[in-house]
Amino acid sequence: xxxxxxxxxxxxxxxxxxxxxxxxxxxxxxxxxxxxxxxxxxxxxxxxxxxxxxxxxxxxxxxxxxxxxxxxxxxxxxxxxxxxxxxxxxxxxxxxxxxxxxxxxxxxxxxxxxxxxxxxxxxxxxxxxxxxxxxxxxxxxxxxxxxxxxxxxxxxxxxxxxxxxxxxx
Amino acid sequence: xxxxxxxxxxxxxxxxxxxxxxxxxxxxxxxxxxxxxxxxxxxxxxxxxxxxxxxxxxxxxxxxxxxxxxxxxxxxxxxxxxxxxxxxxxxxxxxxxxxxxxxxxxxxxxxxxxxxxxxxxxxxxxxxxxxxxxxxxxxxxxxxxxxxxxxxxxxxxxxxxxxxxxxxx
Numbered sequence: 496x497x498x499x500x501x502x503x504x505x506x507x508x509x510x511x512x513x514x515x516x517x518x519x520x521x522x523x524x525x526x527x528x529x530x531x532x533x534x535x536x537x538x539x540x541x542x543x544x545x546x547x548x549x550x551x552x553x554x555x556x557x558x559x560x561x562x563x564x565x566x567x568x569x570x571x572x573x574x575x576x577x578x579x580x581x582x583x584x585x586x587x588x589x590x591x592x593x594x595x596x597x598x599x600x601x602x603x604x605x606x607x608x609x610x611x612x613x614x615x616x617x618x619x620x621x622x623x624x625x626x627x628x629x630x631x632x633x634x635x636x637x638x639x640x641x642x643x644x645x646x647x648x649x650x651x652x653x654x655x656x657x658x659x660x661x662x663x664x
Numbered sequence: 665x666x667x668x669x670x671x672x673x674x675x676x677x678x679x680x681x682x683x684x685x686x687x688x689x690x691x692x693x694x695x696x697x698x699x700x701x702x703x704x705x706x707x708x709x710x711x712x713x714x715x716x717x718x719x720x721x722x723x724x725x726x727x728x729x730x731x732x733x734x735x736x737x738x739x740x741x742x743x744x745x746x747x748x749x750x751x752x753x754x755x756x757x758x759x760x761x762x763x764x765x766x767x768x769x770x771x772x773x774x775x776x777x778x779x780x781x782x783x784x785x786x787x788x789x790x791x792x793x794x795x796x797x798x799x800x801x802x803x804x805x806x807x808x809x810x811x812x813x814x815x816x817x818x819x820x821x822x823x824x825x826x827x828x829x830x831x832x833x
Binding site (some may be wrong): 621664 | 733779786797817821
């Protein structure tokens with residue numbers, strides 16, 4: 496990873512990446528025609544598509560089945576690995592915080608997107624609203640998020656640390 | 665939703681909620697014994713468990729298969745709905761940004777957790793690191809996140825807005 500790639504600067508995306516964004520946008524368009532949300536994504540490694548995804552929230556009754564999450568799951572299933580180190584994610588629209596954190600957990604090298612959270616907001620989606628919410632103190636959230644440290648709260652963590660054969664991720 | 669419930673205050677969690685946290689912690693402990701990550705979660709609606717989840721990242725090769733996501737998917741599949749309005753999520757540990765945003769998209773009423781991001785960090789997990797990263801400018805991220813507005817970037821959004829039978833979520 497070069498330092499020049501670590502800039503949020505559209506000009507830093509080499510033109511050869513556009514083909515993957517075009518693929519993601521086509522998947523998004525196809526999904527709208529099929530009755531799903533207007534989002535598509537592909538995972539690419541070594542110049543080859545290793546996973547594709549379309550938004551399946553309403554079709555699969557799964558609020559986590561965003562295009563990026565679906566593409567990451569698909570790539571991991573195909574590669575038989577929970578890590579996508581060395582791979583890149585191309586999305587038709589800016590990943591929401593769920594998808595962006597999924598990209599971090601998947602250890603992806605890079606994320607590139609075409610439309611952004613403002614386009615999604617214009618279409619009625621909450622991506623931008625959730626980004627804004629994550630910047631605010633939870634005390635101000637409409638959905639309460641409460642810590643309640645019951646007895647034994649740390650037991651799973653302790654069991655994990657004591658388990659010699661644990662598989663870290 | 666009363667205003668008193670919108671406070672991040674452990675004392676705001678009524679003791680009857682503890683039983684669900686105990687269930688989540690038991691699921692987490694069982695998962696460690698089974699070779700998975702130390703996290704468990706349950707979704708409760710109307711005093712009944714409607715979904716359960718354990719961390720399946722390494723077992724299913726799915727970096728998004730966190731306990732909370734798995735519980736949300738399970739509840740939605742059982743209820744045949746992509747919305748969990750009226751339901752609550754109880755987790756053995758503080759949801760990471762992926763899981764917290766999944767709870768928002770699932771329209772859950774409330775999230776309660778036992779251990780927190782510091783406990784997870786002590787066990788080597790990146791939950792806290794990713795929360796910190798989301799507060800920083802993306803230009804400083806080790807994983808570049810790049811906007812590249814290709815021609816046709818808005819086409820899926822426009823197609824969605826023009827599609828009369830779209831199912832909103």
